[in-house]
Amino acid sequence: MRKGFYFLLLLLLVACQPRLWQVRQATSTKIAIDASTQALADTTYINYLQPFKKQVDEQMNVVIGRAAETMRGHAPESLLSNFSTDVYRQSASNYLKSEVDIAIVNLGGLRTIIPAGYITVRKVFELMPFENELVILYLSGENLNALCQYFASMGGEGVSGLRFKIENKKAINIEINGQPLDVNKLYSIATNDYLAGGNDKMIALALYEKRVNTGIKVRNMLLDYIKAETAKGNEIKVALDGRIVIRN
Secondary structure, three states: OHHHHHHHHHHHHHHOOOOOOOOOOOOOOOOOOOHHHHHHOOHHHHHHHHHHHHHHHHHHOOEEEEEOOOEOOOOOOOHHHHHHHHHHHHHHHHHHOOOOOEEEEOHHHOOOOEOOEEEEHHHHHHHOOOOOEEEEEEEEHHHHHHHHHHHHHHOOOEEEOEEEEEEOOEEEEEEEOOEEOOOOOEEEEEEEHHHHOOOOOOHHHHHOOEEEEEEEEHHHHHHHHHHHHHHOOOOEOOOOOOOEEEOO
């Protein structure tokens, strides 16, 4: 009887051991999501969704401003990245009630262009489809220099309050608000929570001394800025001002 008990106990212990599963083979099938799949659509479900779609479209198609010219994001400097970083910096400064030194965005995070003419809510959602939030980091001048060197190696990024030249993929003549970069100083940086984690290879950003989480959605921040400028009677107008220049 005792042997039978121990045998059953052994079976239970073996059965409880975690199994390690290993994928030996996998297959996939490409399913195009286009007009060819329309025949497969569930018309009952589509009809059910129509009232909700109509409500969403009405909100998304609201015009909130006007762009003076088409804004695209590209290196080393662009209208769209200048616009975005300037909004980041102003919003962060308003939050702290003191001026933030610089702002940084990743060009890859700007997901569309803003064409000249009317700006709708939908266009801002297309530009910023993520739920990223505005954060303020305090970074040493030494780490900021390392970040600029990375930007130079990539040919540029989106910046505000920061200027430098790229020579042989190195950042030179780095200035923050007209003053040479001081490696011993602590600088305040407006960016988003994604980049604050060192993502997009911006590892130096994750080496911050202090972090302030504002809780402000980047998308809402952009919407509010455009609406505020429109209320003042202003178009969204941005200029290239030589923030990052590649020296031949």
